[in-house]
Amino acid sequence: MNNSQYPSQLIEQAVEEISKLPGIGKKSALRLALHLLKRPEGQSVQLASSLIKLRTETKFCTTCHMISDEDICGICKSNKRDESLLCVVEDAKDVLAIENTGQYQGLYHVLGGIISPMSGVSPSDLQIESLVKRVGEKGFVEIIIGLSPTMEGDTTAFYITKKLKEYPVKISTIARGIPIGGDLEYTDEITLGRSIVSRISLDD
Amino acid sequence: MNNSQYPSQLIEQAVEEISKLPGIGKKSALRLALHLLKRPEGQSVQLASSLIKLRTETKFCTTCHMISDEDICGICKSNKRDESLLCVVEDAKDVLAIENTGQYQGLYHVLGGIISPMSGVSPSDLQIESLVKRVGEKGFVEIIIGLSPTMEGDTTAFYITKKLKEYPVKISTIARGIPIGGDLEYTDEITLGRSIVSRISLDD
Numbered sequence: 001m002n003n004s005q006y007p008s009q010l011i012e013q014a015v016e017e018i019s020k021l022p023g024i025g026k027k028s029a030l031r032l033a034l035h036l037l038k039r040p041e042g043q044s045v046q047l048a049s050s051l052i053k054l055r056t057e058t059k060f061c062t063t064c065h066m067i068s069d070e071d072i073c074g075i076c077k078s079n080k081r082d083e084s085l086l087c088v089v090e091d092a093k094d095v096l097a098i099e100n101t102g103q104y105q106g107l108y109h110v111l112g113g114i115i116s117p118m119s120g121v122s123p124s125d126l127q128i129e130s131l132v133k134r135v136g137e138k139g140f141v142e143i144i145i146g147l148s149p150t151m152e153g154d155t156t157a158f159y160i161t162k163k164l165k166e167y168p169v170k171i172s173t174i175a176r177g178i179p180i181g182g183d184l185e186y187t188d189e190i191t192l193g194r195s196i197v198s199r200i201s202l203d204d
Numbered sequence: 205m206n207n208s209q210y211p212s213q214l215i216e217q218a219v220e221e222i223s224k225l226p227g228i229g230k231k232s233a234l235r236l237a238l239h240l241l242k243r244p245e246g247q248s249v250q251l252a253s254s255l256i257k258l259r260t261e262t263k264f265c266t267t268c269h270m271i272s273d274e275d276i277c278g279i280c281k282s283n284k285r286d287e288s289l290l291c292v293v294e295d296a297k298d299v300l301a302i303e304n305t306g307q308y309q310g311l312y313h314v315l316g317g318i319i320s321p322m323s324g325v326s327p328s329d330l331q332i333e334s335l336v337k338r339v340g341e342k343g344f345v346e347i348i349i350g351l352s353p354t355m356e357g358d359t360t361a362f363y364i365t366k367k368l369k370e371y372p373v374k375i376s377t378i379a380r381g382i383p384i385g386g387d388l389e390y391t392d393e394i395t396l397g398r399s400i401v402s403r404i405s406l407d408d
Contacts, residue, residue: 050220050221054214091238
């Protein structure tokens, strides 16, 4: 054994790299490395090459900045989408999540993050300039801000709202309230308070 | 969007490969892929190359079959180990786990799996021949079978015991019982039963 707790430097290096991934600690990384050692060589090679291809060949849509195989993504290119609606989201995961609901037919704009002074993310790091330009050029009727109801999300929403003030476009945000199936008793007071303030009329 | 739920075939391929790893589903795989896309290209390249190196360059000790950087591993090469004791384990993880306890100074023999007819693993797939040869050649005093107390572990232990019957060597197994800190009340009846049968004298 060398001085480290690992029996081989190759293992140590692999564990080091794997454990840089979010949610994977050294112990899980070791388990994954030992798993790969037991599997045919082809599996490791394919995994590695798909990771490199992913990182080096993936493009981003030049219009909405969504991950795409081509210069313009399928959603922007589609003629079946409602071009009067634009939903602003933090990243690609959110587009996939909203698409999965089947409830939204408009277009998207992927910011690539949210404003977070704590993590050193400022407005200039995000696709906000291009959002403003896009709103100025296209005739959107409504911009839906689809950001998480966190401090960073609210800050970003506030910043975007201010930036878009000069355009004659309605700005809305996705509803905050008690999750469907959630228990009123266990809902935190801020959410509960907001859900009372933004109560929904059942009359119409 | 293409027909799949992923915005890009490169993402889809990466998710496909990542989710082949144990304990990582499609959703986690997508999260990992999107994470890598946000990180510098170097991280993906290093991760990929460490995986390929791991799989193609890792050697196994020709004596104990432990993962090793050289032909003979550090434990087998060391002159600080007790050469009268040999602990037989399922795989490399178990060597690391036992080494971490700091309670064992003997040598190891890594089987590379356990006998499992259900998974198609037969004795000939394991390093049992080489164990028998090693026991025949070296003057071990005791062989400690360090396998999990499962049906497969017990089957393997039984098979090895039979194979080693002709050699004048003591064969033991790691103790089974209530885990330290475990609660007697919640211990399953088989473990509790065994812990009564193999009770330990406190007299000496």
